[in-house]
Amino acid sequence: MxxxxxxxxxxxxxxxxxxxxxxxxxxxxxxxxxxxxxxxxxxxxxxxxxxxxxxxxxxxxxxxxxxxxxxxxxxxxxxxxxxxxxxxxxxxxxxxxxxxxxxxxxxxxxxxxxxxxxxxxxxxxxxxxxxxxxxxxxxxxxxxxxxxxxxxxxxxxxxxxxxxxxxxxxxxxxxxxxxxxxxxxxxxxxxxxxxxxxxxxxxxxxxxxxxxxxxxxxxxxxxxxxxxxxxxxxxxxxVPSLFTFKIEDLHLKELSGVTFPKVKVRLKLEIVQRNIPQLTQVGPMLVTHWGLSGPVILRLSAWGARYLFGSAYKGRLIVDFVPDVHVGSLKSILSNHKQKFAKQKVLNSCPPEFGLTKRFWSYVLERQGISGDILWASISNISLMSIGSVLKECVYEVNGKGQFKDxxxxxxxxxxxxxxxxxxxxxxxxxxxxxxxxxxxxxxxxxxxxxxxxxxxxxxxxxxxxxxxxxxxxxx
The missing domain is CATH 3.50.50.60 (FAD/NAD(P)-binding domain)
Incomplete structure (x- = not known):
């Protein structure tokens, strides 16, 4: 050299x-x-x-x-x-x-x-x-x-x-x-x-x-x-894409590990006034100790990546936990279940049409202030409507993002x-x-x-x- x-x-x-x-x-x-x-x-x-x-x-x-x-x-x-x-x-x-x-x-x-x-x-x-x-x-x-x-x-x-x-x-x-x-x-x-x-x-x-x-x-x-x-x-x-949503909900954290085979999620952001179809997604979801994850959340984060960045990762997430059940059918299912299982405790008897785990059913009742120990016969129509609203339009405040681990x-x-x-x-x-x-x-x-x-x-x-x-x- x-x-x-x-x-x-x-x-x-x-x-x-x-x-x-x-x-x-x-x-x-x-x-x-x-x-x-x-x-x-x-x-x-x-x-x-x-x-x-x-x-x-x-x-x-x-x-x-x-x-x-x-x-x-x-x-x-x-x-x-x-x-x-x-x-x-x-x-x-x-x-x-x-x-x-x-x-x-x-x-x-x-x-x-x-x-x-x-x-x-x-x-x-x-x-x-x-x-x-x-x-x-x-x-x-x-x-x-x-x-x-x-x-x-x-x-x-x-x-x-x-x-x-x-x-x-x-x-x-x-x-x-x-x-x-x-x-x-x-x-x-x-x-x-x-x-x-x-x-x-x-x-x-x-x-x-x-x-x-x-x-x-x-x-x-x-x-x-x-x-x-x-x-x-x-x-x-x-800007980041493919990430999970951080949600402050103490009761939700207790459901960490619960999965949903199919939910429908919609993302509402203040900076987005027009309708963007991709900000609504359907698919599997996972509850984590910090919020929500799973394919449906990751897809939503990808389509909303720039909007979320511009919103400092703050917005409202509306979750439909029973997307295949029409709103009209939902009321009938709850009313029929009330009549059929009138003498059973609400916590111990969730309508099978919803396909929900007992842990999540307990979360729904607790979120709406309904005691799981009361009998179905004692549930008011207002409470039935309250349960239906959570299942079809459960609102969460997104206040940050996590990183997809993989x-x-x-x-x-x-x-x-x-x-x-x-x-x-x-x-x-x-x-x-x-x-x-x-x-x-x-x-x-x-x-x-x-x-x-x-x-x-x-x-x-x-x-x-x-x-x-x-x-x-x-x-x-």
Whole structure:
């Protein structure tokens, strides 16, 4: 090595093995220097370089497909963390909810994306659908299963199956991976290449890398927003999505762990005066020690993410605990039950048509000030109406948000209007690509956020691979 400030160039005569040894062996020695002027050049006249920023699902999936289609392309992944695919590891309670298998119609599939539901109706899922995702993982040795609610998991019930599959492909395809590296700056040189400043963590010096293609797939990390801004893109301010509701109700806390297979919830916010259909959702709900959770709440939080942010996460939640029972039928059910079970205590005899647990039935009576020890014969019509109102329109004051333990998803990022969804290439900066959550796309819970990552990574990767292959063939 001539000196720390001397550019290191891989000449045309170096073989692929030399590149491999250079990247895996020489970089650690470089990190011991203190120079900020080290230039790492991996390209020659024939070879081209793709740098992927972000070692998550979208970035790694994109890198694999770029290298598969363009085998002469040098592909480098820089990830700021110690372990790539960290979000894959914890998703689905450690099982990894790969995708959703109940949305064969792409129009219906797109409706699961609060940000992106209009734009994703086009070519995006046609180019790489959940069926394609499942086929790819299955063909690469990951056996999958689709559960009743549509969520797709590895048969092993372990996210390690997905991680091992992807990392095995990275190794077999010859994709280079560097962890604990942050790409701090990105600019375009006079020759049209990307010049990237890469900093090792903890920061001790910077290296510079030139690339022909750049794929930013950094999720909701500020790193990606900064790079996108440096290259001319605007950013929709990110706010949290997919979270639980905090509700101060001492009696509700006592129901922690109680689940409801189907409820209807409506969110009322002062800043929202018009009717927004998506702020009403139907599905399973879970009572927690801090409030309410479950798929229906998470979907509501996703659709209401920006409104809730603007409301400081305060609003009113109206819950219908018996959505399949009409209001008129409700009164008849209660009246008939009163006559049929007149001599039974109210607490010990809940109308079976409601499908409620005894714990929740006790909560309803207590909330309305009705003693569970009185007989059904003694209940007044006013009390019956009171019970009915709680079951159909139970009002809770939302006074904050919790974090969904398995995922952290944001609404915001690079606007979809600034990229071409059929290639994932920037409309502002040629040969710049995006995939995954860095875009202003987010899905509801159920495997939809990962599907966005797989689809975007595939489209970006195959586009880059095709461009590199075309360039290679034209230079011969």
């Amino acid at each position: 001539a000196g720390a400030a001397t550019p290191l160039l891989l000449r045309q005569q170096h073989s692929f093995v030399t590149v491999n040894r250079f990247f895996s062996a020489s970089l650690p020695s470089l990190t011991q220097t203190k120079s900020s002027n080290t230039l790492l050049s991996f390209s020659s006249k024939e070879d081209q370089v793709l740098v992927v920023v972000g070692g998550g699902a979208a970035g790694i999936y994109g890198a694999i497909h770029a290298k598969t289609l363009g085998p002469h392309l040098t592909v480098l992944i820089f990830d700021k963390g110690r372990n790539p695919l960290s979000k894959v590891k914890i998703s689905g309670g450690g099982r990894c909810n790969v995708t959703n298998g109940h949305c064969a119609d792409n129009m219906i599939l797109a409706e699961n994306y609060p940000r992106g539901h209009k734009e994703l109706r086009g070519s995006f899922f046609n180019l790489h659908s959940p069926v394609d995702t499942m086929a790819w993982f299955t063909s690469h040795g990951v056996e999958l299963k689709t559960e009743d609610d549509g969520r797709v998991f590895p048969v092993s019930n372990s996210s390690s199956s997905v991680i091992d599959c992807l990392m095995s492909e990275v190794k077999q395809r010859g994709v280079f991976m560097q962890t604990k590296k942050i790409v701090k700056t990105a600019s375009v040189t006079n020759s049209g290449k990307f010049l990237l400043e890469v900093q090792k963590q903890p920061a001790d010096h910077a290296e510079h890398v030139e690339a022909d293609y750049l794929l930013i797939a950094t999720g909701s990390s500020q790193q990606g927003y900064t790079l996108a801004s440096q290259l001319g893109h605007s950013i929709v301010d990110p 995922e952290f998803v944001t609404a915001g990022g690079v606007p979809l209007s600034e990229i071409s969804l059929n290639t994932m290439e920037s409309k502002i900066c040629p040969r710049l690509f995006f995939a995954g959550e860095i875009l202003n796309v987010d899905g509801v819970t159920g495997g939809f956020n990962f599907q966005n990552a797989w689809s975007g990574g595939f489209i970006a990767g195959t586009t880059i691979g095709a461009l590199a292959l075309e360039s290679c063939q034209s230079s011969k």
